Amino acid sequence: MATASSPPTATQAAERMTPSQPATGAPRAANASALTVDARGVSLTFQSRDGAVEALANINLQISDGDFVSFIGPSGCGKTTLMRVIADLEQPTTGTILVNGVTAGEARLKRQYGYIFQAPALYPWRTIERNVMLPLEIMGFPASERRERMQRYLKLVNLSGFERKFPWQLSGGMQQRASIARALSFDPALLLMDEPFGALDEIVRDHLNEQLLRLWDQTGKTVVFVTHSIPEAVFLSTKIVVMSPRPGRIIDVILCDFPRARTLEIRETPEFIKIAQRVRSGLRSGHSYDE
Amino acid sequence: MTSSAVPWPRANWRPTAWVGEHTPIFAVVAVLFVLWYLAAFFMNAPLVRDAFERNEVKYTFGELVAGTMEAKRPVVPAPHQVAVELYDSIFGYPLNSPRNLAYHAWVTLSATAVGFAIGVIFGIVLAILIVHLRTLEKSLLPWIICSQMVPILAIAPIIIVVFGAIGIRGLFPKSIISAYLCFFPVTIGMVKGLTSPDPIELDLMRTWSANKLQVLWKLRWPASIPYLFASLKVSVTISLVGAIVAELPTGAQAGLGARLLSGSYYGQTVQIWAALVCAAVIATVLIAIIDAIAKLTAQRMGALT
Numbered sequence: 001m002a003t004a005s006s007p008p009t010a011t012q013a014a015e016r017m018t019p020s021q022p023a024t025g026a027p028r029a030a031n032a033s034a035l036t037v038d039a040r041g042v043s044l045t046f047q048s049r050d051g052a053v054e055a056l057a058n059i060n061l062q063i064s065d066g067d068f069v070s071f072i073g074p075s076g077c078g079k080t081t082l083m084r085v086i087a088d089l090e091q092p093t094t095g096t097i098l099v100n101g102v103t104a105g106e107a108r109l110k111r112q113y114g115y116i117f118q119a120p121a122l123y124p125w126r127t128i129e130r131n132v133m134l135p136l137e138i139m140g141f142p143a144s145e146r147r148e149r150m151q152r153y154l155k156l157v158n159l160s161g162f163e164r165k166f167p168w169q170l171s172g173g174m175q176q177r178a179s180i181a182r183a184l185s186f187d188p189a190l191l192l193m194d195e196p197f198g199a200l201d202e203i204v205r206d207h208l209n210e211q212l213l214r215l216w217d218q219t220g221k222t223v224v225f226v227t228h229s230i231p232e233a234v235f236l237s238t239k240i241v242v243m244s245p246r247p248g249r250i251i252d253v254i255l256c257d258f259p260r261a262r263t264l265e266i267r268e269t270p271e272f273i274k275i276a277q278r279v280r281s282g283l284r285s286g287h288s289y290d291e
Numbered sequence: 292m293t294s295s296a297v298p299w300p301r302a303n304w305r306p307t308a309w310v311g312e313h314t315p316i317f318a319v320v321a322v323l324f325v326l327w328y329l330a331a332f333f334m335n336a337p338l339v340r341d342a343f344e345r346n347e348v349k350y351t352f353g354e355l356v357a358g359t360m361e362a363k364r365p366v367v368p369a370p371h372q373v374a375v376e377l378y379d380s381i382f383g384y385p386l387n388s389p390r391n392l393a394y395h396a397w398v399t400l401s402a403t404a405v406g407f408a409i410g411v412i413f414g415i416v417l418a419i420l421i422v423h424l425r426t427l428e429k430s431l432l433p434w435i436i437c438s439q440m441v442p443i444l445a446i447a448p449i450i451i452v453v454f455g456a457i458g459i460r461g462l463f464p465k466s467i468i469s470a471y472l473c474f475f476p477v478t479i480g481m482v483k484g485l486t487s488p489d490p491i492e493l494d495l496m497r498t499w500s501a502n503k504l505q506v507l508w509k510l511r512w513p514a515s516i517p518y519l520f521a522s523l524k525v526s527v528t529i530s531l532v533g534a535i536v537a538e539l540p541t542g543a544q545a546g547l548g549a550r551l552l553s554g555s556y557y558g559q560t561v562q563i564w565a566a567l568v569c570a571a572v573i574a575t576v577l578i579a580i581i582d583a584i585a586k587l588t589a590q591r592m593g594a595l596t
Contacts (some may be wrong), residue, residue, distance in 0.1 A: 091493055108500055117497040121491045125513045125592035134509065135499045166593030186499075 035098070036190055036222040037063035037086055042095035044081060054247035055081045056092070061241065061250065063224065065189075068216055070225045071241045072231040072279060073286070079226045083192050086224065087115050100189065111139060113190040118198050120175035122167040122182075128154070129163035139186055153181040156215065156219030171202040180212075184219075190256045191223045198227070206264060209236060217260045220285020230283075231267060234276050242279055244286025252282040308493045324370055331369040331561035338366065376565040389545060396569050398546040399534050401463050403577075406469025407530040411523065413470060414477025421478070422485040422511070423503065428549060439475050443468065443533065447541045465546075469533030473526040480522030484515025516592065520585035527577045 044056040056078045063069050071079035084090040085097060088108040099107035107113065122131045128151050136146040154160055157177040167175055176196055183191060197205045213236060216223050227233050233240050234256060242252040256275055260265055266272050310317075339358035343350045350358075360369045368376075380392040387394060417435070421428045447468050454464040488510050496506045540549025547566050554563035 087498055089497060108498065111500060113498070117491050117494070119491060121489070121495055122506070123510070123513070125491065125516075127593065138496075138499050138501045138505050138509065168593070 022232075034065045034101070035062055035066070035133035036065050036100060037061065037224070038098040040096050041085075042082075042085060042092045042097055044085060044090060045093045046077075056085070057247035057249045059248075059250060061253075063222060063239070065222055066220055067239055068213075068223045068225065068237050069239045069241060070227055070237040071226055071243055072233045073243030073248075073283065074228065074229065074245055076248075077243040077245040077286070079243050080194055081248060082243075083194055083224060083226055087113060087192055089115075091111070095119060111135075111167055111186060112188055113192050114186070114188040115178055116176075116183050116191065116193040116196045118195045120167070120179040120209075122175055124167055126166075127163065128159065128165050128167065128178050129172070131167070131178060132185050135182060135186050140187075141186075145231070149185050150181075153184045156184065157181045157211070173200050173208060176200065177208070177211075180215075184215075189221060191221050193223060194226045195228070196225075197232075205232070210264060212236065213260075213262060229240050230279050234272055235262070235264070235267060240275070240279055242286070244283070251286045252278070254278055321396055327367075329371050331365065331367045332356060332359045334366040335362050338362060364558050365560055367562050368423045372561050373564045375562045377568060380562070380565060392550065392565060392569055395545055395547050395550045395566070396573060398462075399531070399538065399548065399570075400573060401503065402465040402534040402537070402546070403469055403527075403573075405456075405462060406466035406534055407473055407527055409466060410470035410473035410526060410530055411477050414474035414522075414526070415481055415519075417474065417478045418481030418485055421482050421505065423507075428482075435475065435478060438471070443472060443536050444540060447537050451537070465534050465537040468537035469530040472533035473530035476522045476525040476529065477519070481515055481520045484518025485511040487518065488514045513592065516588060520581065520588070523581050523585075524578055527581055528574045531570065531574050531577065 039061045042056055042059040042061075043054070046055055047052045059082060061082075071082060073079050080114050081090060085092050086099060086104060088099075088104040097104050098229065101168050102110070122128070123134065126134065129147075132150045133146045136149060141149070150163070151160070154163065157180055159174060159177055162170060162174065162178075167178070170178065176199075180196070197208050200208070209232060212223075213234060215221075223236075225236060227231075237256050238258060240252075240254040241250055242254065243249065244251045254275060258271070302581075336355060337356055337358055339362060340350075342358070343355075359365070360371070362368075365372070377392065380390070384391040389395075394437055417431070421431060451464045452466055454460070454467070485507075492510060492514075493506070496510055501509070535546070535548040535551070538546040547570050550566040551563055554560070554566065
């Protein structure tokens with residue numbers, strides 16, 4: 001069992017939460033320079049039967065408030081592990097990691113991030129509305145506010161009218177949107193998205209990427225996004241972190257300064273192609289040893 | 292996604308279609324009855340033949356067959372004899388008479404119900420403890436498995452005597468024996484069910500910093516419901532067997548077990564068979580009830596039935 005939180009801590013955390021926090025980006029714009037994630041010298045070694053596996057080696061990474069940061073790299077490069085370290089689902093072997101100025105563990109207890117997994121992981125016995133309200137139930141929101149927030153966020157992801165459906169009655173893309181509404185429901189400042197659209201076809205993916213950008217722009221949240229699609233990373237991000245495996249490390253950090261409200265058309269521009277090329281060459285240099 | 296919403300009654304519903312669907316069931320039942328009649332004939336024939344010969348009566352084959360079907364104390368009673376005995380012993384006496392089979396069935400059924408309830412609650416609590424305390428799994432599980440290897444016929448008199456000594460008699464000690472047998476499948480099924488959520492579903496709970504009680508109530512418990520009902524189906528029949536067995540070695544005055552025992556004392560094979568058929572019918576009904584509850588629950592939990 002991985003649940004480390006004792007009941008009193010969880011209750012305190014629920015009290016510390018401010019459920020009425022507005023869902024707009026306005027209050028956050030003031031401290032836009034603050035660091036949402038600050039990782040220094042983070043390493044993580046897994047002990048497996050075949051010996052130690054160095055999943056992360058000396059990661060230094062700063063993510064500012066309001067950033068959209070993508071981790072890109074081949075499988076096994078530690079991008080998901082790094083995200084799980086930020087989420088306090090894994091503990092680093094060495095190094096320190098701060099999330100919103102406190103340790104990752106404290107940030108988790110304060111419910112400061114929403115995690116979206118590769119699979120929607122909606123509980124099959126709950127309807128869509130009850131899935132979206134689940135974290136709110138756990139965090140002790142009053143019933144009326146749970147319902148109000150559920151309706152608001154289902155509308156935001158274009159799922160109004162599907163409240164009473166069970167997950168299996170929705171398509172994969174709709175399920176993933178419901179899981180995004182669930183992660184947004186308690187209005188965390190930080191969204192951690194682990195290849196959320198990896199299992200979807202390209203058309204649905206493009207569409208959801210545009211919706212995600214609009215949502216990020218409207219809410220002013222900080223997003224950390226794991227992907228292995230170069231166009232997806234370049235299109236979405238303000239910062240691309242290129243990673244390489246064995247050991248998992250950062251080999252390049254690329255800034256993308258397209259306007260926040262961007263459309264799919266920017267994929268045809270020379271700037272876009274230039275950045276995509278730099279990501280590609282970064283990935284290639286990280287890979288060169290096994291060719 | 293199979294046919295989740297079949298409107299009932301279906302528009303094209305016809306009795307002939309219903310019979311067609313159930314032909315295999317009828318066929319099996321028919322074969323069983325034929326076998327039963329054959330067994331009744333061959334097992335009882337020597338008995339009837341002896342009786343004829345002892346009285347030096349000439350008999351035809353037809354008379355032999357008729358004799359095997361109507362024997363007073365047959366080795367294997369014919370199905371119709373059991374049916375007549377069932378009818379007579381249920382409707383021939385007032386409901387509270389010890390001669391009424393329904394009265395005995397009720398005595399056993401109430402011990403079964405109490406034992407089942409105790410066993411299920413105990414089994415679930417045990418599973419929850421085992422899932423949450425890893426040390427318990429190592430220290431308790433071997434004992435639980437051991438408990439099921441001891442023959443219940445050896446344990447039952449001990450339990451009855453111990454409870455009798457502290458003044459508890461009647462239904463409760465029988466229920467304890469029934470519970471002793473039926474908690475086991477519940478524990479095993481629920482340990483499996485409570486640990487069935489995916490790592491990703493547990494991770495989600497962790498990202499919301501849910502406490503253990505919330506993880507249990509909102510994730511582990513609903514995820515284990517299908518396992519629970521599978522276990523309940525096994526356990527309900529076991530608890531009936533437990534209640535009957537508890538009546539055997541203790542000289543109980545009432546209950547299906549007592550009926551079986553008195554039947555064998557007095558060589559009343561028809562009575563024994565009637566009690567057995569009665570127990571089988573009760574078990575079938577109990578399973579059907581659990582099945583119906585399971586279906587309803589599954590529907591409410593969004594299963595694609």
